[in-house]
Amino acid sequence: MANAPASTARATATTGAGEARKAAAGDAAARPGEPRRDRRSKRERQGAAWVFLSPWVLGASVLTLLPMAVSLYLSFTDYNLFDPPSWIGLRNYVQMFTEDPRLLRSVGNTLLYVLFAVPLQLALALTVAVALKSMRRGRNFYRSAFYAPSLLGASMSIALVWRAIFNDGGTVDNLLAGVGLDMGGWVNKPGWALLSVALLTVWQFGAPMVIFLAGLQQIPQDLYEAAAVDGAGRWRQFASITLPMLSPVLFFNLVLQTIQAFQVFTPAYAVSGGRGGPADSTLFYTLYLYDRGFTASHMGYASAMAWVLLVAIGIVTAVLFRTSRSWVFYANEEVR
Amino acid sequence: MSATTAAGRRRPVNWPRVALHAGALAVLVVLLYPLAWLVATSFKPADEVLASLALLPSRLATENYGTAAEGIEGVTLLQLFGNSLTISLGAVLGNVLSCSLAAYAFARLRFTMRGPLFAFMIATIMLPHHAVLIPQYIVFNQLGMVNTFWPMVLPKFLATDAFFVFLIVQFMRGLPRELDEAAKIDGCGPFGTFVRVVLPLTRPALITTAIFTFIWTWNDFFTQLIYLFEPDKYTLTLALRTFVDTSSQSAYGPMFAMSVFALLPIVLFFLAFQRLLVEGMANSGLKG
Numbered sequence: 001m002a003n004a005p006a007s008t009a010r011a012t013a014t015t016g017a018g019e020a021r022k023a024a025a026g027d028a029a030a031r032p033g034e035p036r037r038d039r040r041s042k043r044e045r046q047g048a049a050w051v052f053l054s055p056w057v058l059g060a061s062v063l064t065l066l067p068m069a070v071s072l073y074l075s076f077t078d079y080n081l082f083d084p085p086s087w088i089g090l091r092n093y094v095q096m097f098t099e100d101p102r103l104l105r106s107v108g109n110t111l112l113y114v115l116f117a118v119p120l121q122l123a124l125a126l127t128v129a130v131a132l133k134s135m136r137r138g139r140n141f142y143r144s145a146f147y148a149p150s151l152l153g154a155s156m157s158i159a160l161v162w163r164a165i166f167n168d169g170g171t172v173d174n175l176l177a178g179v180g181l182d183m184g185g186w187v188n189k190p191g192w193a194l195l196s197v198a199l200l201t202v203w204q205f206g207a208p209m210v211i212f213l214a215g216l217q218q219i220p221q222d223l224y225e226a227a228a229v230d231g232a233g234r235w236r237q238f239a240s241i242t243l244p245m246l247s248p249v250l251f252f253n254l255v256l257q258t259i260q261a262f263q264v265f266t267p268a269y270a271v272s273g274g275r276g277g278p279a280d281s282t283l284f285y286t287l288y289l290y291d292r293g294f295t296a297s298h299m300g301y302a303s304a305m306a307w308v309l310l311v312a313i314g315i316v317t318a319v320l321f322r323t324s325r326s327w328v329f330y331a332n333e334e335v336r
Numbered sequence: 337m338s339a340t341t342a343a344g345r346r347r348p349v350n351w352p353r354v355a356l357h358a359g360a361l362a363v364l365v366v367l368l369y370p371l372a373w374l375v376a377t378s379f380k381p382a383d384e385v386l387a388s389l390a391l392l393p394s395r396l397a398t399e400n401y402g403t404a405a406e407g408i409e410g411v412t413l414l415q416l417f418g419n420s421l422t423i424s425l426g427a428v429l430g431n432v433l434s435c436s437l438a439a440y441a442f443a444r445l446r447f448t449m450r451g452p453l454f455a456f457m458i459a460t461i462m463l464p465h466h467a468v469l470i471p472q473y474i475v476f477n478q479l480g481m482v483n484t485f486w487p488m489v490l491p492k493f494l495a496t497d498a499f500f501v502f503l504i505v506q507f508m509r510g511l512p513r514e515l516d517e518a519a520k521i522d523g524c525g526p527f528g529t530f531v532r533v534v535l536p537l538t539r540p541a542l543i544t545t546a547i548f549t550f551i552w553t554w555n556d557f558f559t560q561l562i563y564l565f566e567p568d569k570y571t572l573t574l575a576l577r578t579f580v581d582t583s584s585q586s587a588y589g590p591m592f593a594m595s596v597f598a599l600l601p602i603v604l605f606f607l608a609f610q611r612l613l614v615e616g617m618a619n620s621g622l623k624g
Binding site: 048055063066132134145146149155210262269290299303 | 356357359360363364367368369370371373374377433434437438440441442445446447448453456457460462463464465466467468469470471472474475477491493494495496501525526527530551552554555557558561562572573576577579580588591592595596598599602603606610611613614617618619
């Protein structure tokens with residue numbers, strides 16, 4: 001699981017730059033009368049910073065920036081890992097969107113999954129967080145217990161359990177048969193198999209729930225007291241205080257979970273038996289990327305797929321940030 | 337309020353509160369059911385997996401664990417466990433070292449381009465792994481490191497998990513700067529200050545980093561699937577993968593016995609450090 005503290009990230013990035021500017025101004029002011037020895041120690045400190053940073057600089061350039069550039073180049077080539085790559089221009093991209101029905105299928109599956117799993121997971125997380133906040137005893141116990149699936153859910157073990165529970169003769173099949181819905185297991189039915197993967201994501205609502213709860217606990221209590229004096233009921237308080245005050249956290253969770261959902265792999269692999277079945281209905285984008293690159297050895301094509309994913313995630317994130325201006329409310333911007 | 341009721345009379349039942357607890361318990365049961373099912377099935381005799389709907393087995397089929405211990409394809413469970421452990425501990429060491437070094441520079445030291453570099457570091461947190469996957473594979477292939485543990489461990493020593501750099505930066509920013517000043521007056525350079533003053537105080541963030549790294553590396557499937565292909569290099573995750581396409585439910589007992597084994601370290605870490613893990617997750621969205 002890669003975590004992306006997005007809203008916080010933006011805030012700290014700007015403070016970081018601000019501090020750096022302030023520091024630079026301080027340096028300039030101090031410089032004229034400053035003894036030479038001090039200036040040298042300042043340069044030494046610069047050097048020290050780069051020593052501390054060197055592993056990160058090496059990793060960021062050799063394992064992040066350079067590979068990104070290389071994969072962009074490879075996306076314009078035909079490359080099978082053994083023969084040198086041959087330049088074919090935009091053909092990979094053209095093929096993706098015009099000649100590859102499986103790819104379009106995988107895009108559709110992934111979008112459907114993201115649109116279903118993320119809102120459901122966040123709605124459940126928010127509901128449970130609000131309920132837990134009003135709880136006086138047992139809150140910490142439930143918070144920990146509900147969080148546990150978020151640590152376990154990414155494992156192959158749980159993915160296999162999921163496949164068994166939603167298989168023919170599994171718990172879900174039996175429960176539904178018990179109420180007269182004899183539909184068999186979900187993992188063999190197109191459409192339902194995707195839903196079972198989405199439910200595994202919903203099962204892991206604990207991580208965003210913990211973040212919601214922490215956000216709820218930071219809302220000043222006197223806001224609610226004032227609203228109660230003014231005669232606002234519970235729903236009114238939720239809509240007019242809780243939701244606006246919590247919107248930065250909601251936004252953070254939304255960005256984080258959406259980016260993660262686009263990259264889901266292990267549960268899709270396990271539930272679909274490693275092939276995206278039945279009838280490509282759980283062929284997620286990442287599963288197809290793995291299939292093209294590492295099973296079929298079309299590294300150029302897989303690189304093009306990776307870049308399309310990168311751009312798609314970038315666009316979705318940008319759109320979320322753009323819309324956030326109209327619904328995310330930063331309290332300290334208004335007041336201070 | 338119940339406090340105002342006259343002594344001797346029974347307190348009125350607080351129905352909303354009861355409903356709240358009942359709801360929480362119901363959620364708990366649904367959440368824990370898959371885990372209970374996993375443990376129960378790992379103890380079920382082969383003929384009971386399908387035939388019996390009861391969660392509890394009629395007898396404890398410990399032979400499932402015996403079969404699981406034999407491992408797969410001639411590799412014992414112990415060796416699979418050892419491989420998973422080697423990779424995970426290597427990743428923990430790498431992340432704790434490299435991320436704390438980078439975090440100290442970002443949190444405490446002044447250098448040109450600090451703002452832009454910090455912003456770039458944050459941006460890489462959101463970068464999908466797939467964008468760098470194939471070139472990284474080519475590099476590790478050229479270096480002859482495919483089918484070794486290096487591709488899982490080496491990147492961690494180069495602070496590629498930017499999330500943890502960010503986590504430690506946030507923590508270090510909360511430490512009083514006076515301590516740094518005091519260390520400087522006592523003659524400590526940046527290195528001395530880091531090792532003697534800052535690092536010891538950063539311990540909670542380092543432990544959080546270590547545990548999350550361990551759990552995520554232990555659970556990781558995609559990277560191991562790509563890089564490890566010979567059975568003697570298999571991890572528990574890869575061994576479990578070989579069960580994915582077997583539809584025969586007679587393999588359920590041993591397969592889920594192995595799954596229990598694979599989840600055990602995570603469950604133990606969770607029980608031991610739940611407070612720290614939950615707080616670490618809660619803070620990731622708020623501080624700053």
